[in-house]
Amino acid sequence: MQTEMENSIKSGVVGLVGPPNVGKSTLLNCLLGQKISIVSPKPQTTRNRILGILNGPDYQVIMLDTPGLHKAHTPLNLEMVKIALKTLTEVDVILFMVDVTFPVPKKENTPTEYLKGSNRPSVLLLNKIDLLDKEDLLPVINGYQELYPFDTLIPISALKHDGTDILIPELLKFLPSGPRLYPEDIPTDATERFIVSEIVREKIFLYTDQEIPYSTAVAIDSFHEDSSKGLISIHATIFVEKSSQKGIIIGKGGKKLQQIGAAARKDIENLLAQRCFLKLWVKIRKNWTKNVNFLKELGFGG
Numbered sequence: 001m002q003t004e005m006e007n008s009i010k011s012g013v014v015g016l017v018g019p020p021n022v023g024k025s026t027l028l029n030c031l032l033g034q035k036i037s038i039v040s041p042k043p044q045t046t047r048n049r050i051l052g053i054l055n056g057p058d059y060q061v062i063m064l065d066t067p068g069l070h071k072a073h074t075p076l077n078l079e080m081v082k083i084a085l086k087t088l089t090e091v092d093v094i095l096f097m098v099d100v101t102f103p104v105p106k107k108e109n110t111p112t113e114y115l116k117g118s119n120r121p122s123v124l125l126l127n128k129i130d131l132l133d134k135e136d137l138l139p140v141i142n143g144y145q146e147l148y149p150f151d152t153l154i155p156i157s158a159l160k161h162d163g164t165d166i167l168i169p170e171l172l173k174f175l176p177s178g179p180r181l182y183p184e185d186i187p188t189d190a191t192e193r194f195i196v197s198e199i200v201r202e203k204i205f206l207y208t209d210q211e212i213p214y215s216t217a218v219a220i221d222s223f224h225e226d227s228s229k230g231l232i233s234i235h236a237t238i239f240v241e242k243s244s245q246k247g248i249i250i251g252k253g254g255k256k257l258q259q260i261g262a263a264a265r266k267d268i269e270n271l272l273a274q275r276c277f278l279k280l281w282v283k284i285r286k287n288w289t290k291n292v293n294f295l296k297e298l299g300f301g302g
């Protein structure tokens with residue numbers, strides 16, 4: 001039997017979806033007050049579903065950050081879109097995020113089309129209002145209202161934490177009452193190993209260009225506490241698709257790899273609140289983005 005306390009708790013799952021690069025992962029980190037989902041100025045940074053757990057005295061919101069909805073061609077990208085679309089059918093409410101600086105898409109060519117079959121309440125988040133003059137926002141709002149019958153529209157800036165306060169109360173209107181699904185003291189179900197591999201991937205997105213970030217995967221080879229030295233020792237492999245990419249990631253005299261490693265180590269030390277030794281290797285796995293078996297090894301297609 002539920003206690004009175006549990007009856008007054010709202011608890012449910014929210015799917016954070018939308019086109020690539022609109023600020024979905026930035027919002028999840030902003031709401032959590034800590035970084036669990038990696039962010040970069042480049043599209044398609046997020047490849048998996050990242051679960052963030054937001055707790056209040058009378059709620060628990062499980063928020064699922066997803067890869068961006070886009071026209072996918074390679075097996076890797078198809079898997080990414082599949083993850084985002086699957087999320088639409090598994091949540092209590094959909095948070096659909098767009099970037100207000102982009103033109104409102106044409107009716108026949110819009111990711112809001114994906115919402116039609118979902119049969120879930122939906123909240124439109126108009127993000128990046130810090131980049132737009134106030135008077136230019138209204139036409140954008142009107143444009144999206146014509147595209148899809150969203151239950152609520154909220155203009156925000158995830159980066160500046162503007163408008164984000166009202167988001168949770170708005171979401172709670174759509175969530176069922178019930179006990180918390182996760183303990184109150186954990187921010188995510190992701191393992192430290194996974195987040196560490198993501199941090200390395202984020203630095204590759206930040207420090208390399210063109211096709212390089214998209215040709216890269218990171219696997220953690222070992223992760224252990226070296227108590228004699230008082231640090232965590234992590235070995236990781238960066239996979240690339242061909243030898244020219246290996247050269248670019250390593251850089252002249254190993255400079256690029258050092259830069260990636262140093263930036264990653266700083267974030268990992270923040271995350272684990274402990275000194276860390278990070279050793280990175282670069283290996284070629286020919287055309288891995290098209291290799292279904294290797295994608296399975298990375299955890300896709302489950």
Ligand SMILES: Nc1nc2c(ncn2[C@@H]2O[C@H](COP(=O)(O)OP(=O)(O)O)[C@@H](O)[C@H]2O)c(=O)[nH]1
Nearest residue numbers: 021022023024025026039040041128157158159
């Ligand atoms: N100016 C501005 N930039 C933002 C905002 N939210 C996110 N960004 C930037 O947009 C880029 C993509 O963000 P990210 O969270 O990775 O987007 P995602 O692909 O939808 O997860 C990053 O460079 C963010 O810093 C915002 O509210 N305002």
Ligand SMILES: [Mg+2]
Nearest residue numbers: 024025045046
């Ligand atoms: Mg993202």
